[in-house]
Amino acid sequence: xxxxxNIARELANLFVDDGWLALAILGVVAFAGILSTLVPSSLAxxxxxxxxxxxxxxxxxxxxxxx
Amino acid sequence: xxxxxxxxxxxxxxxxxxxEAVEALTIVLAVAxxxxxxxxxxxxxxxxxxxxxxxxxxxxxxxxxxxxxxxLIIGILLLLFGMRWLRKAILxxxxxxxxxxxxxxxxxxxxxxxxKARRNEAKLDWLAxxxxxxxxxxxxxxxxxxxxxxxAGGGQLIPAxxxxxxxxxxxxxVGLGVHRPLARVPENTLKFAVGVMLSxxxxxxxxxxxxxxxxxxxxxxxxxxxxxxxxxLAAVALVQRANAEAVx
Numbered sequence: 001x002x003x004x005x006n007i008a009r010e011l012a013n014l015f016v017d018d019g020w021l022a023l024a025i026l027g028v029v030a031f032a033g034i035l036s037t038l039v040p041s042s043l044a045x046x047x048x049x050x051x052x053x054x055x056x057x058x059x060x061x062x063x064x065x066x067x
Numbered sequence: 068x069x070x071x072x073x074x075x076x077x078x079x080x081x082x083x084x085x086x087e088a089v090e091a092l093t094i095v096l097a098v099a100x101x102x103x104x105x106x107x108x109x110x111x112x113x114x115x116x117x118x119x120x121x122x123x124x125x126x127x128x129x130x131x132x133x134x135x136x137x138x139l140i141i142g143i144l145l146l147l148f149g150m151r152w153l154r155k156a157i158l159x160x161x162x163x164x165x166x167x168x169x170x171x172x173x174x175x176x177x178x179x180x181x182x183k184a185r186r187n188e189a190k191l192d193w194l195a196x197x198x199x200x201x202x203x204x205x206x207x208x209x210x211x212x213x214x215x216x217x218x219a220g221g222g223q224l225i226p227a228x229x230x231x232x233x234x235x236x237x238x239x240x241v242g243l244g245v246h247r248p249l250a251r252v253p254e255n256t257l258k259f260a261v262g263v264m265l266s267x268x269x270x271x272x273x274x275x276x277x278x279x280x281x282x283x284x285x286x287x288x289x290x291x292x293x294x295x296x297x298x299x300l301a302a303v304a305l306v307q308r309a310n311a312e313a314v315x
Binding site: 006010011018022029033036040041042043045046050053054058060061064065 | 269
Protein backbone atom coordinates (compact mmCIF):
# COMPACT_ATOMS: atom_id res chain seq x y z
CA UNK A 1 0.00 0.00 0.00
CA UNK A 2 2.84 2.36 0.94
CA UNK A 3 4.51 1.62 -2.40
CA UNK A 4 1.29 2.58 -4.25
CA UNK A 5 0.97 5.81 -2.24
CA ASN A 6 4.61 6.62 -3.01
CA ILE A 7 4.06 5.97 -6.72
CA ALA A 8 0.93 8.21 -6.71
CA ARG A 9 2.88 10.94 -4.89
CA GLU A 10 5.77 10.74 -7.34
CA LEU A 11 3.32 10.85 -10.25
CA ALA A 12 1.83 14.07 -8.89
CA ASN A 13 5.37 15.44 -8.50
CA LEU A 14 5.89 15.00 -12.25
CA PHE A 15 3.71 18.04 -12.80
CA VAL A 16 3.85 19.93 -9.52
CA ASP A 17 7.21 20.45 -7.85
CA ASP A 18 7.06 24.10 -6.87
CA GLY A 19 3.41 24.83 -6.06
CA TRP A 20 3.71 28.54 -6.89
CA LEU A 21 5.09 27.80 -10.35
CA ALA A 22 2.19 25.43 -11.09
CA LEU A 23 -0.40 27.91 -9.76
CA ALA A 24 1.12 30.79 -11.76
CA ILE A 25 1.11 28.72 -14.98
CA LEU A 26 -2.54 27.75 -14.40
CA GLY A 27 -3.31 31.44 -13.72
CA VAL A 28 -1.74 32.49 -17.04
CA VAL A 29 -3.68 29.75 -18.90
CA ALA A 30 -6.93 30.76 -17.16
CA PHE A 31 -6.37 34.44 -18.09
CA ALA A 32 -5.62 33.45 -21.71
CA GLY A 33 -8.74 31.24 -21.67
CA ILE A 34 -10.94 34.15 -20.50
CA LEU A 35 -9.38 36.38 -23.17
CA SER A 36 -10.08 33.76 -25.85
CA THR A 37 -13.78 33.69 -24.93
CA LEU A 38 -13.98 37.52 -25.06
CA VAL A 39 -12.00 37.80 -28.31
CA PRO A 40 -12.20 34.44 -30.11
CA SER A 41 -9.44 33.37 -32.55
CA SER A 42 -7.24 36.26 -31.56
CA LEU A 43 -3.44 36.33 -31.64
CA ALA A 44 -3.60 38.45 -28.46
CA UNK A 45 -4.48 35.28 -26.52
CA UNK A 46 -1.31 33.64 -27.84
CA UNK A 47 0.82 36.66 -26.95
CA UNK A 48 -0.58 36.70 -23.40
CA UNK A 49 0.03 32.96 -23.07
CA UNK A 50 3.61 33.08 -24.39
CA UNK A 51 4.76 36.21 -22.55
CA UNK A 52 2.89 35.12 -19.41
CA UNK A 53 4.71 31.77 -19.31
CA UNK A 54 8.11 33.37 -19.97
CA UNK A 55 7.41 35.97 -17.25
CA UNK A 56 6.31 33.31 -14.76
CA UNK A 57 9.49 31.32 -15.43
CA UNK A 58 11.82 34.29 -14.88
CA UNK A 59 9.91 35.49 -11.79
CA UNK A 60 9.94 32.00 -10.26
CA UNK A 61 13.66 31.49 -10.87
CA UNK A 62 14.46 34.95 -9.46
CA UNK A 63 12.34 34.25 -6.39
CA UNK A 64 13.98 30.83 -5.88
CA UNK A 65 17.39 32.51 -6.12
CA UNK A 66 16.42 35.04 -3.43
CA UNK A 67 15.25 32.20 -1.14
CA UNK B 68 6.19 11.40 -42.63
CA UNK B 69 8.01 14.66 -43.41
CA UNK B 70 11.27 15.43 -41.65
CA UNK B 71 10.56 19.16 -41.14
CA UNK B 72 7.22 18.46 -39.47
CA UNK B 73 8.36 15.45 -37.44
CA UNK B 74 11.85 16.55 -36.36
CA UNK B 75 10.73 18.58 -33.29
CA UNK B 76 8.54 15.70 -32.04
CA UNK B 77 11.22 13.06 -32.68
CA UNK B 78 14.02 15.06 -31.06
CA UNK B 79 11.92 16.10 -28.02
CA UNK B 80 10.81 12.48 -27.48
CA UNK B 81 14.35 11.16 -28.04
CA UNK B 82 16.08 13.59 -25.65
CA UNK B 83 13.37 13.38 -22.97
CA UNK B 84 13.33 9.58 -23.09
CA UNK B 85 17.14 9.45 -22.98
CA UNK B 86 17.12 11.23 -19.61
CA GLU B 87 14.38 9.00 -18.19
CA ALA B 88 15.98 5.79 -19.50
CA VAL B 89 19.32 6.73 -17.88
CA GLU B 90 17.53 7.29 -14.54
CA ALA B 91 15.68 3.94 -14.76
CA LEU B 92 18.88 2.11 -15.74
CA THR B 93 20.70 3.46 -12.65
CA ILE B 94 18.14 1.88 -10.28
CA VAL B 95 17.92 -1.42 -12.20
CA LEU B 96 21.74 -1.68 -12.19
CA ALA B 97 21.83 -0.93 -8.44
CA VAL B 98 19.32 -3.74 -7.82
CA ALA B 99 21.31 -6.14 -10.02
CA UNK B 100 24.56 -5.23 -8.25
CA UNK B 101 23.23 -5.76 -4.72
CA UNK B 102 21.05 -8.80 -5.34
CA UNK B 103 21.21 -10.32 -8.82
CA UNK B 104 19.92 -9.83 -12.33
CA UNK B 105 16.90 -12.08 -11.62
CA UNK B 106 14.86 -9.69 -9.39
CA UNK B 107 16.21 -6.67 -11.29
CA UNK B 108 15.17 -8.16 -14.63
CA UNK B 109 11.82 -9.48 -13.38
CA UNK B 110 10.94 -6.11 -11.81
CA UNK B 111 11.93 -4.26 -14.99
CA UNK B 112 9.97 -6.64 -17.23
CA UNK B 113 6.90 -6.41 -14.95
CA UNK B 114 7.19 -2.60 -15.08
CA UNK B 115 7.43 -2.68 -18.88
CA UNK B 116 4.40 -4.99 -19.06
CA UNK B 117 2.36 -2.54 -16.95
CA UNK B 118 3.46 0.34 -19.20
CA UNK B 119 2.41 -1.59 -22.33
CA UNK B 120 -0.96 -2.30 -20.68
CA UNK B 121 -1.43 1.39 -19.82
CA UNK B 122 -0.60 2.39 -23.42
CA UNK B 123 -2.97 -0.26 -24.82
CA UNK B 124 -5.81 0.89 -22.55
CA UNK B 125 -5.26 4.65 -22.85
CA UNK B 126 -4.16 4.73 -26.52
CA UNK B 127 -7.61 4.13 -28.06
CA UNK B 128 -9.22 6.56 -25.58
CA UNK B 129 -7.10 9.41 -26.96
CA UNK B 130 -8.85 9.10 -30.35
CA UNK B 131 -12.22 9.62 -28.68
CA UNK B 132 -11.33 12.99 -27.14
CA UNK B 133 -12.13 15.97 -29.42
CA UNK B 134 -8.87 17.31 -30.89
CA UNK B 135 -9.16 20.84 -29.48
CA UNK B 136 -9.86 19.54 -25.95
CA UNK B 137 -6.95 17.07 -26.26
CA UNK B 138 -4.63 19.88 -27.40
CA LEU B 139 -5.67 22.06 -24.46
CA ILE B 140 -5.24 19.28 -21.84
CA ILE B 141 -1.90 18.13 -23.28
CA GLY B 142 -0.72 21.75 -23.64
CA ILE B 143 -1.43 22.54 -19.98
CA LEU B 144 0.22 19.30 -18.78
CA LEU B 145 3.22 20.03 -21.01
CA LEU B 146 3.54 23.54 -19.56
CA LEU B 147 3.45 22.15 -16.00
CA PHE B 148 5.88 19.32 -16.83
CA GLY B 149 8.23 21.21 -19.17
CA MET B 150 8.51 24.41 -17.15
CA ARG B 151 9.14 22.35 -14.00
CA TRP B 152 12.09 20.67 -15.79
CA LEU B 153 13.31 23.98 -17.19
CA ARG B 154 13.14 25.75 -13.80
CA LYS B 155 15.22 23.00 -12.16
CA ALA B 156 17.70 22.94 -15.06
CA ILE B 157 18.13 26.74 -14.78
CA LEU B 158 18.69 26.54 -11.01
CA UNK B 159 21.18 23.67 -11.51
CA UNK B 160 23.02 25.50 -14.31
CA UNK B 161 23.25 28.59 -12.08
CA UNK B 162 24.68 26.49 -9.25
CA UNK B 163 21.76 27.03 -6.85
CA UNK B 164 20.89 23.34 -6.55
CA UNK B 165 23.29 20.41 -7.04
CA UNK B 166 23.54 18.64 -10.38
CA UNK B 167 21.78 15.29 -10.83
CA UNK B 168 24.53 12.77 -10.09
CA UNK B 169 23.84 9.24 -11.41
CA UNK B 170 26.92 7.82 -9.65
CA UNK B 171 25.70 9.20 -6.30
CA UNK B 172 22.13 7.94 -6.89
CA UNK B 173 23.57 4.51 -7.73
CA UNK B 174 25.61 4.53 -4.50
CA UNK B 175 22.63 5.66 -2.40
CA UNK B 176 20.28 3.07 -3.91
CA UNK B 177 22.89 0.33 -3.45
CA UNK B 178 23.46 1.30 0.19
CA UNK B 179 19.69 1.34 0.90
CA UNK B 180 19.25 -2.12 -0.62
CA UNK B 181 22.23 -3.48 1.34
CA UNK B 182 20.73 -2.03 4.53
CA LYS B 183 17.41 -3.73 3.75
CA ALA B 184 19.31 -6.95 3.06
CA ARG B 185 20.85 -6.89 6.53
CA ARG B 186 17.47 -6.29 8.16
CA ASN B 187 15.31 -8.63 6.13
CA GLU B 188 17.19 -11.13 4.00
CA ALA B 189 14.14 -13.33 3.33
CA LYS B 190 12.17 -10.57 1.61
CA LEU B 191 15.08 -9.06 -0.28
CA ASP B 192 14.32 -10.54 -3.70
CA TRP B 193 10.81 -9.11 -3.43
CA LEU B 194 12.07 -5.67 -2.28
CA ALA B 195 14.77 -5.60 -4.97
CA UNK B 196 12.25 -6.52 -7.67
CA UNK B 197 9.85 -3.87 -6.38
CA UNK B 198 12.57 -1.18 -6.54
CA UNK B 199 13.32 -2.15 -10.14
CA UNK B 200 9.59 -2.28 -10.99
CA UNK B 201 8.92 1.13 -9.43
CA UNK B 202 11.83 2.77 -11.28
CA UNK B 203 10.69 1.30 -14.58
CA UNK B 204 7.05 2.35 -14.08
CA UNK B 205 7.77 5.89 -12.89
CA UNK B 206 10.44 6.74 -15.45
CA UNK B 207 8.51 4.83 -18.14
CA UNK B 208 5.34 6.81 -17.42
CA UNK B 209 7.31 9.99 -18.02
CA UNK B 210 8.45 8.57 -21.38
CA UNK B 211 4.84 7.62 -22.26
CA UNK B 212 3.65 11.10 -21.25
CA UNK B 213 6.35 12.81 -23.32
CA UNK B 214 5.50 10.68 -26.38
CA UNK B 215 1.76 11.33 -26.06
CA UNK B 216 2.30 15.01 -25.29
CA UNK B 217 4.56 15.82 -28.23
CA UNK B 218 2.87 13.43 -30.65
CA ALA B 219 -0.87 13.19 -30.00
CA GLY B 220 -1.86 16.82 -30.61
CA GLY B 221 -0.50 16.89 -34.17
CA GLY B 222 -0.89 13.27 -35.30
CA GLN B 223 2.83 12.54 -34.74
CA LEU B 224 2.53 9.66 -32.29
CA ILE B 225 4.53 7.26 -34.50
CA PRO B 226 7.55 9.58 -35.05
CA ALA B 227 7.54 10.48 -31.33
CA UNK B 228 7.35 6.78 -30.37
CA UNK B 229 10.26 6.01 -32.70
CA UNK B 230 12.34 8.74 -31.06
CA UNK B 231 11.55 7.38 -27.58
CA UNK B 232 12.21 3.75 -28.57
CA UNK B 233 15.56 4.72 -30.11
CA UNK B 234 16.59 6.49 -26.89
CA UNK B 235 15.54 3.56 -24.65
CA UNK B 236 17.31 1.04 -26.91
CA UNK B 237 20.46 3.17 -26.97
CA UNK B 238 20.58 3.47 -23.16
CA UNK B 239 19.80 -0.24 -22.66
CA UNK B 240 22.56 -1.33 -25.08
CA VAL B 241 25.20 1.07 -23.70
CA GLY B 242 24.20 0.55 -20.04
CA LEU B 243 24.09 -3.23 -20.17
CA GLY B 244 27.36 -3.16 -22.10
CA VAL B 245 29.31 -1.05 -19.60
CA HIS B 246 27.48 -2.45 -16.51
CA ARG B 247 27.60 0.82 -14.59
CA PRO B 248 25.48 3.99 -14.37
CA LEU B 249 25.82 6.36 -17.31
CA ALA B 250 27.22 9.17 -15.16
CA ARG B 251 28.90 10.91 -18.07
CA VAL B 252 25.64 11.72 -19.85
CA PRO B 253 25.30 15.55 -19.59
CA GLU B 254 21.95 15.18 -17.88
CA ASN B 255 21.37 18.81 -16.93
CA THR B 256 22.15 19.99 -20.47
CA LEU B 257 19.68 17.42 -21.79
CA LYS B 258 17.05 18.44 -19.23
CA PHE B 259 17.63 22.10 -20.12
CA ALA B 260 17.09 21.33 -23.83
CA VAL B 261 14.05 19.11 -23.20
CA GLY B 262 12.55 21.62 -20.76
CA VAL B 263 12.86 24.32 -23.44
CA MET B 264 11.27 22.07 -26.10
CA LEU B 265 8.42 20.79 -23.91
CA SER B 266 7.59 24.32 -22.70
CA UNK B 267 7.51 25.51 -26.33
CA UNK B 268 5.23 22.61 -27.29
CA UNK B 269 3.10 23.43 -24.23
CA UNK B 270 2.53 27.05 -25.29
CA UNK B 271 1.79 25.92 -28.87
CA UNK B 272 -0.76 23.21 -27.97
CA UNK B 273 -2.44 25.29 -25.24
CA UNK B 274 -2.81 28.11 -27.78
CA UNK B 275 -4.18 25.69 -30.40
CA UNK B 276 -6.66 24.43 -27.80
CA UNK B 277 -7.77 28.01 -27.13
CA UNK B 278 -8.15 28.69 -30.88
CA UNK B 279 -5.08 30.93 -31.33
CA UNK B 280 -4.21 31.36 -35.05
CA UNK B 281 -0.41 31.01 -34.67
CA UNK B 282 1.48 32.73 -37.51
CA UNK B 283 3.39 30.12 -39.53
CA UNK B 284 1.35 27.32 -37.89
CA UNK B 285 3.73 24.47 -36.80
CA UNK B 286 6.80 26.66 -37.51
CA UNK B 287 5.76 28.83 -34.56
CA UNK B 288 7.14 26.04 -32.31
CA UNK B 289 10.66 26.81 -33.56
CA UNK B 290 10.23 30.47 -32.62
CA UNK B 291 8.91 29.47 -29.18
CA UNK B 292 11.92 27.16 -28.67
CA UNK B 293 14.24 30.07 -29.48
CA UNK B 294 12.37 32.42 -27.11
CA UNK B 295 12.35 29.93 -24.22
CA UNK B 296 16.05 29.17 -24.80
CA UNK B 297 17.08 32.84 -24.80
CA UNK B 298 14.92 33.55 -21.71
CA UNK B 299 16.27 30.51 -19.83
CA LEU B 300 19.90 31.39 -20.64
CA ALA B 301 19.25 34.97 -19.55
CA ALA B 302 17.72 33.68 -16.29
CA VAL B 303 20.84 31.56 -15.63
CA ALA B 304 23.09 34.60 -16.22
CA LEU B 305 20.85 36.79 -14.02
CA VAL B 306 20.93 34.34 -11.11
CA GLN B 307 24.69 33.77 -11.44
CA ARG B 308 25.35 37.52 -11.41
CA ALA B 309 23.06 38.04 -8.41
CA ASN B 310 24.88 35.23 -6.60
CA ALA B 311 28.30 36.67 -7.42
CA GLU B 312 27.23 40.10 -6.10
CA ALA B 313 25.80 38.55 -2.91
CA VAL B 314 29.08 36.76 -2.09
CA UNK B 315 31.58 39.32 -0.72
